[in-house]
Amino acid sequence: MIDVIRARLRQGHRTMRYPDAPPPPLPERFRGRPRIDASRCPVGCSDCADACPTGAIDLREGPRIDLGRCLFCTDCASACPEGALDYGGDYRLAVRERGELVIGEDEELRLADALQGRLRKLFGRSLKLRQVSAGGCNACELDVNVLNTVGWDLSRFGIQFVASPRHADGLLVTGALSQNMRLALQKTYDAVPAPKIVIAVGACAISGGPYIDHPEVANGVEGSLPVDLYIAGCPPHPLTILDGLLRLVGRLERAKAGS
Amino acid sequence: MSANGSAEFATIGNGRAIARAKVPLVPPAELLRGVSAAVAAGARVAAFFGMLDPDPDDVGLVVVLADDRNARLHLGRTRVSGRAFDSLTPACPQVHLFEREIAEQYGLRPEGHPWLKPVRFQRAYRRGYEIFSGQGGEGPAIGVTDFYRVEGDEVHEVAVGPVHAGVIEPGHFRFQCHGENVFHLEISLGYQHRGVEQALRGGPDRRSLHYAETLAGDTTVGHTSAYCQVVEALARCQKTPRAQALRGIALELERLANHVGDLGALANDVAFLPTAAYCGRLRGDFLNMTASLCGSRFGRGMIRPGGVGFDVDAALVRDLLARLDAAERDTVNAVELLWSSSSVMARFEETGVLARDVAESLGLVGLAARACGLPRDVRHDHPSGIFRFAHIPVSTWNGGDVFARAYVRWLEVQRSIDFVREQLRSLPPGEARSRVEALAPDHVAVALAEGWRGELCHVALTDAAGRFERYKVVDPSFHNWMGLAYALRGQQISDFPLCNKSFNLSYCGHDL
Numbered sequence: 001m002i003d004v005i006r007a008r009l010r011q012g013h014r015t016m017r018y019p020d021a022p023p024p025p026l027p028e029r030f031r032g033r034p035r036i037d038a039s040r041c042p043v044g045c046s047d048c049a050d051a052c053p054t055g056a057i058d059l060r061e062g063p064r065i066d067l068g069r070c071l072f073c074t075d076c077a078s079a080c081p082e083g084a085l086d087y088g089g090d091y092r093l094a095v096r097e098r099g100e101l102v103i104g105e106d107e108e109l110r111l112a113d114a115l116q117g118r119l120r121k122l123f124g125r126s127l128k129l130r131q132v133s134a135g136g137c138n139a140c141e142l143d144v145n146v147l148n149t150v151g152w153d154l155s156r157f158g159i160q161f162v163a164s165p166r167h168a169d170g171l172l173v174t175g176a177l178s179q180n181m182r183l184a185l186q187k188t189y190d191a192v193p194a195p196k197i198v199i200a201v202g203a204c205a206i207s208g209g210p211y212i213d214h215p216e217v218a219n220g221v222e223g224s225l226p227v228d229l230y231i232a233g234c235p236p237h238p239l240t241i242l243d244g245l246l247r248l249v250g251r252l253e254r255a256k257a258g259s
Numbered sequence: 260m261s262a263n264g265s266a267e268f269a270t271i272g273n274g275r276a277i278a279r280a281k282v283p284l285v286p287p288a289e290l291l292r293g294v295s296a297a298v299a300a301g302a303r304v305a306a307f308f309g310m311l312d313p314d315p316d317d318v319g320l321v322v323v324l325a326d327d328r329n330a331r332l333h334l335g336r337t338r339v340s341g342r343a344f345d346s347l348t349p350a351c352p353q354v355h356l357f358e359r360e361i362a363e364q365y366g367l368r369p370e371g372h373p374w375l376k377p378v379r380f381q382r383a384y385r386r387g388y389e390i391f392s393g394q395g396g397e398g399p400a401i402g403v404t405d406f407y408r409v410e411g412d413e414v415h416e417v418a419v420g421p422v423h424a425g426v427i428e429p430g431h432f433r434f435q436c437h438g439e440n441v442f443h444l445e446i447s448l449g450y451q452h453r454g455v456e457q458a459l460r461g462g463p464d465r466r467s468l469h470y471a472e473t474l475a476g477d478t479t480v481g482h483t484s485a486y487c488q489v490v491e492a493l494a495r496c497q498k499t500p501r502a503q504a505l506r507g508i509a510l511e512l513e514r515l516a517n518h519v520g521d522l523g524a525l526a527n528d529v530a531f532l533p534t535a536a537y538c539g540r541l542r543g544d545f546l547n548m549t550a551s552l553c554g555s556r557f558g559r560g561m562i563r564p565g566g567v568g569f570d571v572d573a574a575l576v577r578d579l580l581a582r583l584d585a586a587e588r589d590t591v592n593a594v595e596l597l598w599s600s601s602s603v604m605a606r607f608e609e610t611g612v613l614a615r616d617v618a619e620s621l622g623l624v625g626l627a628a629r630a631c632g633l634p635r636d637v638r639h640d641h642p643s644g645i646f647r648f649a650h651i652p653v654s655t656w657n658g659g660d661v662f663a664r665a666y667v668r669w670l671e672v673q674r675s676i677d678f679v680r681e682q683l684r685s686l687p688p689g690e691a692r693s694r695v696e697a698l699a700p701d702h703v704a705v706a707l708a709e710g711w712r713g714e715l716c717h718v719a720l721t722d723a724a725g726r727f728e729r730y731k732v733v734d735p736s737f738h739n740w741m742g743l744a745y746a747l748r749g750q751q752i753s754d755f756p757l758c759n760k761s762f763n764l765s766y767c768g769h770d771l
Contacts (some may be wrong), residue, residue: 003596004596008533011589011592013347027550031549052465053465053469071559073469075465116391133427133451135450135451137472137474137475137476137479138428138475138476138767139477139557142477144426145426146539146543146583148426149536149539176473178453180452183401193389211453211455216381216453216454232312234559
C-alpha cells in the first residue's frame with residue numbers, strides 16, 4: 001500500500017489545463033490542415049491529384065482538397081514540383097457540414113458551430129456517447145480512447161462513452177462502414193433514444209478513407225445516418241477530436257470569439 | 260531436418276524473393292504430405308492460401324513453412340482441380356483457419372475439416388463455387404452460421420457483440436456456460452472486413468502503401484515494414500544501415516507503446532487504477548516519440564520502400580533519448596506496482612491458462628506463444644534488417660496464464676527500451692532511403708516481421724508485368740484468436756475481459 005501511495009506522489013498530477021491554457025505542443029513534423037498556394041501551380045499540372053491515394057484533390061477550380069478524404073499522407077506535396085502544397089500545424093479539423101471539408105486556396109475551414117436550442121440545452125453539459133467501430137484500422141478508436149486517459153480527462157467536460165446505446169445521447173462512429181457492420185450500426189442507432197446526434201471521426205467514417213469505393217464498404221456513414229459533426233484526419237490527433245467535441249458542446253466559443 | 264532439400268519445397272531466407280518457376284509444382288497429396296512431415300519435424304505454417312488460376316476450375320495453393328531453428332522459409336505450391344481437397348487440419352491443427360479461408364475465398368472444400376465455417380463472411384473470389392450460404396447472391400449474412408452448442412437443462416448461452424461495451428473493434432463472441440463456468444467460447448469475426456487483400460491485387464499503386472499502413476492501425480510500423488521488405492526483395496533494393504536502424508527504432512517504439520498500454524489496460528480490468536492511470540499516460544509518451552520521428556503517433560509515413568520517410572538529426576536524437584529515460588523511470592515505477600500487489604497477482608495468476616502443447620499445435624505466435632514457454636520470435640529466428648546485427652533476447656515465461664502474458668510484455672518493454680537507446684546512440688551515417696526500381700516479374704517474395712503481437716507474414720506473387728497477382732497478409736491475430744478461445748475453457752465468464760485483454764488481438768488485422 002505504501003508503494004502505491006509513493007507511486008501516486010511520484011507520478012504527479014498530469015491532466016492538461018487546456019482549454020483554459022494553450023493545448024499541449026504538437027510534434028514539429030505533425031501534419032495538420034493543408035495550405036495551398038495555387039499561384040505556384042504550373043499550367044496543366046495534375047501531379048498532386050495523380051498522386052493522391054483517395055482522389056481527395058479536385059483541380060477543376062484550382063487545387064481543392066477534400067479533407068474528408070484526405071489521409072494527411074502528403075503524397076500530393078511530395079509529388080508537387082513547385083511546393084504549392086504544405087501540411088501545417090493547424091490541428092482543428094472539425095466541421096458541421098460535409099461540404100465544409102472541401103477547401104481551396106486561402107479558404108479557412110469553417111470550424112464547427114455549437115449545437116443550438118434544445119440540443120444544446122440537453123447535451124451542452126452532459127453528452128453520453130456510444131462508440132461504434134465499423135470497418136477501419138482501429139487507429140481512430142485508439143485515439144478516441146486516449147481522451148479518457150488522465151492527461152486528457154474527457155469526463156471533466158461532461159462527455160463520456162457509455163456501454164449501451166440506450167444510455168447514450170448519440171453515436172461516435174469510426175470506420176468505412178463495412179457491409180458486415182451496416183445492420184449492427186443501424187440497430188445501434190435505432191436503440192439510441194431521440195433526440196440524438198452522430199459524430200463521424202476519421203477519413204473512413206466520413207468518406208471511406210483508404211477503402212473508398214471498395215465493394216466491401218459503404219464509403220462511410222454519409223447517406224446511412226444523419227451526421228452532426230465531422231472530424232477529419234487519418235486518424236485525427238486526440239487534440240483534433242477533443243477540439244471537435246468541445247466545439248459541438250459550446251465549450252470553445254469564448255476562445256473562438258477571443259481569437 | 261524438416262523440409263530442407265526435400266522435393267516439395269523451394270527454400271529461401273526471410274525478406275527474399277525467388278522466381279515462381281523455381282517453386283516446384285507438385286500434386287496436392289504430395290504437398291500436403293510434405294507439410295505434415297515438415298510440421299511434425301518442427302516447422303510452422305506461416306501462410307497457406309489460394310490463388311486464382313487461369314482455368315476457373317482450378318485453384319492454386321501456396322504454402323510458406325517457417326523453419327525457426329535454421330532460419331529458413333520453405334515455399335510449396337500445388338494446383339487443385341474442382342471443388343475439394345483433403346483437409347490437413349485433423350493431422351495438423353494449425354492450418355485450421357487457413358483451410359477455412361481457402362474454402363470461403365475459393366470455394367474449395369477441405370474434406371474432413373472438423374470446423375468448417377466462414378472466416379469473414381465475405382464474397383468468394385472464385386465465383387460459381389461458393390460453399391457457404393449467401394456467398395453467391397446478395398452476399399453472406401454476417402454472423403449467421405452453425406454455432407457450436409452445448410445442450411443441457413442447466414446450460415445457457417451468452418452472445419456478445421458485434422458492438423461491445425467499450426471503445427473497441429467489432430466481433431461476435433458466443434459462450435456456452437454452466438452457471439459462471441465457460442465450457443466453450445466461439446469467436447466469429449469478419450465485421451471489419453474491408454477487402455484489402457483483393458485491393459492489393461494489381462499493385463503496387465498509389466494506395467498500396469496506405470493499405471499496408473492501415474491493415475492494423477496499432478501495427479502500422481510492423482505491417483508496413485513487412486510490406487516494404489516484400490517490395491524491396493522483389494525490386495532487389497538494398498537498404499542503408501541507417502535506414503535499417505531507424506526502422507528498428509520505430510518498430511520497437513510501436514511495441515513499447517502497445518505493451519505499456521496493455522499493462523495499464525490489464526490493471527484496469529482487475530480494477531487496479533494506479534497502474535491503469537499511469538500506463539495510459541505513458542503509452543502516449545511512447546506514441547509521441549514516434550510522432551516526433553514522423554509526425555504521426557501511429558508511425559504513418561515513417562516506413563517507406565527503400566528505407567524510411569523521415570531521418571533524424573542530432574538534436575532529435577538527444578530529445579528522444581531524454582524522453583526515453585524519463586518514460587522508462589515512470590514505467591518501471593508504474594508497472595512494478597503490479598507484481599507487488601497481491602490483489603493484482605491473485606487475479607492474474609492461473610487465469611486463462613493456455614497449455615504449451617495446445618499453443619504449439621494451434622500454431623500460436625508472438626507474445627502469446629512466448630508466454631506459454633514457446634521461444635518464437637522473428638527478430639531472433641528469422642532476423643532481417645537491424646536485427647541481424649543487434650540481437651534482442653527472446654523473452655519467455657512458462658505459465659501460459661494472464662500473468663505470463665503480462666510479464667512477457669514487461670520483459671519485452673525493458674529490452675525494447677535498451678534496444679532503442681542503443682540504436683539512437685549509435686546510428687550509422689548515410690542516407691535514410693534508397694531508390695526502388697520496378698518489381699521482378701513472375702517472382703514470389705516472403706517477409707516476416709515481429710510486430711508487437713507476433714509474427715506478421717506478407718507474401719507477394721508478381722505476374723509477368725511485375726504487378727501483384729496475389730498479395731497475402733497474415734496478421735498474428737489470425738493464428739492466435741483460437742488460442743483465446745481455448746484459454747477461456749473452464750474459466751469464469753467474468754474473467755473474459757481480462758483474458759481477452761491479455762491477448763489483445765486485432766479484429767481488423769484478422770478481417771482485412
